[in-house]
Amino acid sequence: MDADTAAISITGLKVLRGKNLVLPGLDLLVPRGEVVGLLGPSGCGKSTLMRAIVGTQIISGGDVKVLGDTAGSAALRRRVGYMTQEASIYDDLPVTANLNYFAKIIGAPPAQVAEIIERTDLGSVARAMAADLSGGQRSRLSLAIALLGSPELLVLDEPTVGLDPVLRVALWELFAELAAEGVTLLVSSHVMDEATRCDRLILMREGQIIAQETPGSLLERTGTDNAEDAFLALIRGAQESGTDTPHVPKHRAGSEEP
Numbered sequence: 001m002d003a004d005t006a007a008i009s010i011t012g013l014k015v016l017r018g019k020n021l022v023l024p025g026l027d028l029l030v031p032r033g034e035v036v037g038l039l040g041p042s043g044c045g046k047s048t049l050m051r052a053i054v055g056t057q058i059i060s061g062g063d064v065k066v067l068g069d070t071a072g073s074a075a076l077r078r079r080v081g082y083m084t085q086e087a088s089i090y091d092d093l094p095v096t097a098n099l100n101y102f103a104k105i106i107g108a109p110p111a112q113v114a115e116i117i118e119r120t121d122l123g124s125v126a127r128a129m130a131a132d133l134s135g136g137q138r139s140r141l142s143l144a145i146a147l148l149g150s151p152e153l154l155v156l157d158e159p160t161v162g163l164d165p166v167l168r169v170a171l172w173e174l175f176a177e178l179a180a181e182g183v184t185l186l187v188s189s190h191v192m193d194e195a196t197r198c199d200r201l202i203l204m205r206e207g208q209i210i211a212q213e214t215p216g217s218l219l220e221r222t223g224t225d226n227a228e229d230a231f232l233a234l235i236r237g238a239q240e241s242g243t244d245t246p247h248v249p250k251h252r253a254g255s256e257e258p
């Protein structure tokens with residue numbers, strides 16, 4: 001896998017927000033067609049990294065390539081779907097009208113709206129005003145909007161937050177289904193137990209990537225049985241060896257690609 005065939009290829013990414021150097025020089029290679037979990041504590045830089053990938057973040061240095069093009073370029077507009085933490089929907093429109101509106105803007109086929117409503121389990125509230133939806137329904141509407149136009153890369157910022165366990169499982173099943181169809185999903189979460197649902201994990205801490213590998217490899221390498229303990233083991237290991245941030249080989253994810 002190289003920068004042209006990868007879903008996301010980042011070298012030396014630096015991002016300054018206010019006076020904070022939030023990402024001090026990050027490298028990342030994400031293969032296509034997988035569910036990739038971006039995990040790490042609140043404030044470690046997950047949303048900032050996602051914004052850089054979709055091209056809405058001003059960067060101070062480095063190179064961010066998405067599906068072979070520079071992040072944010074016009075050619076990527078329809079190929080990348082982005083779901084932000086704050087639902088970007090019109091409260092004064094019903095669910096179907098929200099989707100029809102966004103479908104028109106991005107040029108998605110109108111028939112796709114009904115299919116996506118079904119897929120995101122919004123059928124029972126299709127005629128409800130967005131303002132009257134529950135938190136979980138709002139986030140599913142946001143996801144539905146991101147799915148319009150069948151993007152090849154979906155960047156989803158904490159899509160499962162506030163969902164009950166049944167809905168969370170249903171959503172992870174949908175992500176796996178989409179990946180089986182060839183879509184790449186980058187899904188952030190600060191809930192470590194969602195790690196086992198991913199094909200690949202990116203663990204972040206303080207703007208640095210401290211691990212990029214499959215869940216199985218992470219647990220085996222750290223001798224733990226869950227992602228939270230693995231995360232703590234990596235940090236403890238780094239502190240004991242005197243390197244504050246654990247060293248991971250550059251582009252480790254790529255080296256595991258068959």
Ligand SMILES: Nc1ncnc2c1ncn2[C@@H]1O[C@H](COP(=O)(O)OP(=O)(O)OP(=O)(O)O)[C@@H](O)[C@H]1O
Pocket residue numbers: 017018019020022040041042043044045046047048049190
């Ligand atoms: N506009 C801003 N100005 C200055 N600092 C900012 C700004 N926005 C975010 N930050 C800082 O950047 C860091 C990374 O924030 P970011 O939102 O990327 O983290 P996160 O990992 O997504 O957190 P969460 O899981 O809580 O969403 C945080 O320390 C935050 O305080």
